[in-house]
Amino acid sequence: MGAILEVGTLHYVVLSFLLFLVGVVGIIVRRNMIVVLMSLELVLNSVNLNLVAFSYANGDLTGQVFAVFSIAVAAGEAAVGLGILVALFRLRQTTELDKATELSG
Amino acid sequence: MRLLWLIPLLPFFGAFANGVLLRGRLSKKGVWMVACGSVLASLLVAVLAISGYLGSEHYAAGEPFEQQVYEWIPSGFLGIDDGTFADLSIEMGFLLDPLSCVMIFVVTFVGFWIHWFSVGYMDHEPGFQRYFTYLNLFMGMMLMLVLGNNFLVTFVGWEGVGLCSYLLIGFYYDQDFPPFAGRKAFIVNRIGDFFFLAAMFALVQRFGSLNYERVLGAIEHSPAAVQGTYVLGLSFAAFVALAIFGGATGKSAQIPLHVWLPDAMAGPTPVSALIHAATMVTAGVYMVARANVLFQLAPGISEVVAVVGALTAIFAATIGLAQTDIKKVLAYSTVSQLGYMFLACGVGAYGAAIFHLMTHAFFKGLMFLGSGSVIHAMGGEQDMREMGGLRAHMPWTYRTFLVGTLAIAGVPGLAGFFSKDQILASTWASSKLLWIVGLVTAGLTACYMFRLLFMTFHGEFRGTPEQRDHLHESPPSMTVPLIVLAAGAAVSGYVGIPRLGRFDVNVFDHFVGRVVAHVGAGHEHHASVALELGLMALSVAMAAAGIWLAWHYYGGDRGLAEGERWAARLPRLHRLLANKYWVDEAYDKTVVRGTWASARALFRFDSGFIDGFLVNGSRNVTVATSVLSGFFDKYFVDGAVNLVGWLSQAGSRFFRGLQTGLVSQYALVVAIGTAVLVWFYIVVRLGG
Numbered sequence: 001m002g003a004i005l006e007v008g009t010l011h012y013v014v015l016s017f018l019l020f021l022v023g024v025v026g027i028i029v030r031r032n033m034i035v036v037l038m039s040l041e042l043v044l045n046s047v048n049l050n051l052v053a054f055s056y057a058n059g060d061l062t063g064q065v066f067a068v069f070s071i072a073v074a075a076g077e078a079a080v081g082l083g084i085l086v087a088l089f090r091l092r093q094t095t096e097l098d099k100a101t102e103l104s105g
Numbered sequence: 106m107r108l109l110w111l112i113p114l115l116p117f118f119g120a121f122a123n124g125v126l127l128r129g130r131l132s133k134k135g136v137w138m139v140a141c142g143s144v145l146a147s148l149l150v151a152v153l154a155i156s157g158y159l160g161s162e163h164y165a166a167g168e169p170f171e172q173q174v175y176e177w178i179p180s181g182f183l184g185i186d187d188g189t190f191a192d193l194s195i196e197m198g199f200l201l202d203p204l205s206c207v208m209i210f211v212v213t214f215v216g217f218w219i220h221w222f223s224v225g226y227m228d229h230e231p232g233f234q235r236y237f238t239y240l241n242l243f244m245g246m247m248l249m250l251v252l253g254n255n256f257l258v259t260f261v262g263w264e265g266v267g268l269c270s271y272l273l274i275g276f277y278y279d280q281d282f283p284p285f286a287g288r289k290a291f292i293v294n295r296i297g298d299f300f301f302l303a304a305m306f307a308l309v310q311r312f313g314s315l316n317y318e319r320v321l322g323a324i325e326h327s328p329a330a331v332q333g334t335y336v337l338g339l340s341f342a343a344f345v346a347l348a349i350f351g352g353a354t355g356k357s358a359q360i361p362l363h364v365w366l367p368d369a370m371a372g373p374t375p376v377s378a379l380i381h382a383a384t385m386v387t388a389g390v391y392m393v394a395r396a397n398v399l400f401q402l403a404p405g406i407s408e409v410v411a412v413v414g415a416l417t418a419i420f421a422a423t424i425g426l427a428q429t430d431i432k433k434v435l436a437y438s439t440v441s442q443l444g445y446m447f448l449a450c451g452v453g454a455y456g457a458a459i460f461h462l463m464t465h466a467f468f469k470g471l472m473f474l475g476s477g478s479v480i481h482a483m484g485g486e487q488d489m490r491e492m493g494g495l496r497a498h499m500p501w502t503y504r505t506f507l508v509g510t511l512a513i514a515g516v517p518g519l520a521g522f523f524s525k526d527q528i529l530a531s532t533w534a535s536s537k538l539l540w541i542v543g544l545v546t547a548g549l550t551a552c553y554m555f556r557l558l559f560m561t562f563h564g565e566f567r568g569t570p571e572q573r574d575h576l577h578e579s580p581p582s583m584t585v586p587l588i589v590l591a592a593g594a595a596v597s598g599y600v601g602i603p604r605l606g607r608f609d610v611n612v613f614d615h616f617v618g619r620v621v622a623h624v625g626a627g628h629e630h631h632a633s634v635a636l637e638l639g640l641m642a643l644s645v646a647m648a649a650a651g652i653w654l655a656w657h658y659y660g661g662d663r664g665l666a667e668g669e670r671w672a673a674r675l676p677r678l679h680r681l682l683a684n685k686y687w688v689d690e691a692y693d694k695t696v697v698r699g700t701w702a703s704a705r706a707l708f709r710f711d712s713g714f715i716d717g718f719l720v721n722g723s724r725n726v727t728v729a730t731s732v733l734s735g736f737f738d739k740y741f742v743d744g745a746v747n748l749v750g751w752l753s754q755a756g757s758r759f760f761r762g763l764q765t766g767l768v769s770q771y772a773l774v775v776a777i778g779t780a781v782l783v784w785f786y787i788v789v790r791l792g793g
Binding site: 024027028029030031036097098100101102 | 766767768769773776
């Protein structure tokens with residue numbers, strides 16, 4: 001069945017790289033903490049995509065199982081991050097990360 | 106007898122109570138009750154101890170009773186002369202033998218009555234409590250001196266009585282002369298003490314012990330061991346004996362260290378009676394008698410003792426002839442009588458010396474107290490030329506004083522006769538020349554003592570009318586001791602009635618004779634009855650001549666005129682005697698000036714060389730080096746410290762800048778770092 005584009009491992013890796021790049025840039029440039037957390041999820045999921053892609057390519061289920069673990073841990077991380085966010089908002093009435101510079105030397 | 110340790114302790118307790126515990130918190134009555142009470146208690150314990158000793162098996166066996174209170178100085182082993190080691194252990198211990206029995210009885214008995222007399226005499230004086238504190242301290246020290254069972258305990262007492270003597274001579278410290286006299290007494294005594302110390306050092310070096318029984322017993326046991334040449338051509342016995350005698354000359358005011366005693370009269374009169382007549386000054390005689398075994402083994406030194414004693418006796422007696430201060434006469438009389446005692450020691454008659462010591466304590470203590478009573482009545486006047494005719498105003502003082510004067514003059518039947526006769530008889534057996542000196546001294550003694558008696562109590566009163574109105578007999582607190590001591594001066598001689606052939610009832614000599622060691626030739630003399638009686642008659646005749654001479658010039662209503670005419674006929678002799686042979690002036694010109702000069706020289710050495718060169722020089726060196734080391738510290742050490750500080754400050758300024766608190770920035774850095782690591786991994790590990 002010949003298709004114009006045979007989707008292979010390389011595609012997944014490129015997509016994963018792009019997602020990772022978007023996530024990292026989002027983390028660095030955005031000020032709103034909610035967006036930063038969302039970007040963080042993007043980074044994590046790009047990694048998950050990588051794991052699944054290589055798992056599929058190698059015919060080894062270990063990577064997919066690890067991705068499921070990673071998703072579970074990401075859920076926990078999101079819960080903690082949002083908890084910090086709520087605490088920050090209560091303290092500062094803002095979600096701007098630039099406003100929380102207590103550690104500035 | 107077991108209570109021996111209480112005898113010195115009780116007066117110490119009295120001194121402690123008056124001087125420290127209850128200082129300034131007692132009424133006069135309380136003060137004298139504590140002081141006299143402690144001495145009375147001590148007297149009672151002493152009597153108990155003596156009677157206990159006389160009834161003990163120690164006495165029956167001819168041994169002393171020794172009581173060790175505690176080990177005082179345990180100094181462990183030390184090498185001694187013969188190459189072995191001895192365990193030098195000095196104990197605080199007391200010794201009761203016939204000699205110390207006599208001494209503690211005399212000291213506590215006479216001491217108690219003088220304490221009593223002081224109550225009346227010092228009544229109007231400031232420093233009542235201080236006076237009794239010192240007096241009690243003196244009693245304790247004196248008893249320690251005579252009771253000690255080794256040289257060091259005795260030495261503590263020896264120094265202690267010297268200290269009390271100093272304190273009491275200078276009792277009137279707000280006047281000029283008494284403190285000076287006190288210092289003089291102390292310093293002259295220290296010269297003697299140096300010799301005492303030398304004797305102790307030699308004994309420790311040779312025997313490793315200072316205990317009387319051990320040391321003197323060892324010497325008595327093997328006399329040959331101390332006969333060999335030791336130092337300066339002297340045998341060991343001679344060296345130690347000479348050193349002990351040197352100490353005794355200081356304490357007992359013998360030539361050439363007699364100069365302090367007449368000046369010591371600056372103290373209160375009862376003090377003169379107690380310390381400078383009855384007790385302390387006899388400590389030297391006690392020491393010589395205590396160490397008699399050494400003197401017996403050193404005949405040459407015994408001769409020195411006898412000659413010095415005889416010279417002092419006649420020398421002081423002649424001075425006594427020309428003095429006008431009542432206490433000065435008595436002081437020179439004391440020096441003279443002490444000379445007698447040393448004369449007796451020197452010819453080996455230790456029993457006679459101690460006998461004379463005892464009778465002298467009674468009659469001289471009595472006469473000093475009598476003079477105190479006179480001075481008290483005269484309002485402090487001591488010049489006999491201002492007195493006269495006091496017999497009518499002070500009958501009891503006169504009567505008791507007369508007893509004392511008769512006793513010292515050697516009138517038969519009174520104490521001084523027996524003891525003086527015994528000394529002269531012993532001297533006759535040893536040396537005719539010294540006997541003549543002693544005999545002449547006996548005549549002079551009678552003369553100057555009766556001169557004193559006539560000038561003071563007979564004739565017309567020569568003082569001012571105010572003084573005449575003030576004249577009164579002293580209160581009973583002063584006359585009672587006078588009467589008691591007069592009784593002692595009258596009868597105490599009967600314990601030593603001289604031996605006449607087979608008729609021998611000389612209890613005292615046999616008693617004290619127990620402490621005299623039996624070594625060498627011995628000085629046992631048994632003069633025939635005729636010779637003994639003849640010597641007695643001669644000394645009585647000399648006394649009578651002296652009394653007649655005094656009567657001839659001063660007796661009756663003659664006043665001073667006859668005596669002054671006598672003095673005018675021999676102006677040079679009179680000036681010589683009145684000025685005490687210029688001994689004080691001679692000492693001043695040589696010893697005192699010499700000491701001052703050497704002190705000045707040493708001061709110059711101190712201030713020039715030691716202060717100037719050594720002290721200031723080392724100061725300059727120290728300052729220079731410290732300036733250098735200051736520079737080093739300031740610029741090098743501190744610089745290093747500041748450098749460290751500056752570096753950390755700079756570092757922290759830099760690193761603080763990195764810490765912005767912006768999470769995005771951190772994330773960027775993390776991202777860049779990760780990228781670099783990845784790039785590094787790819788290029789270096791995979792690409793290479």
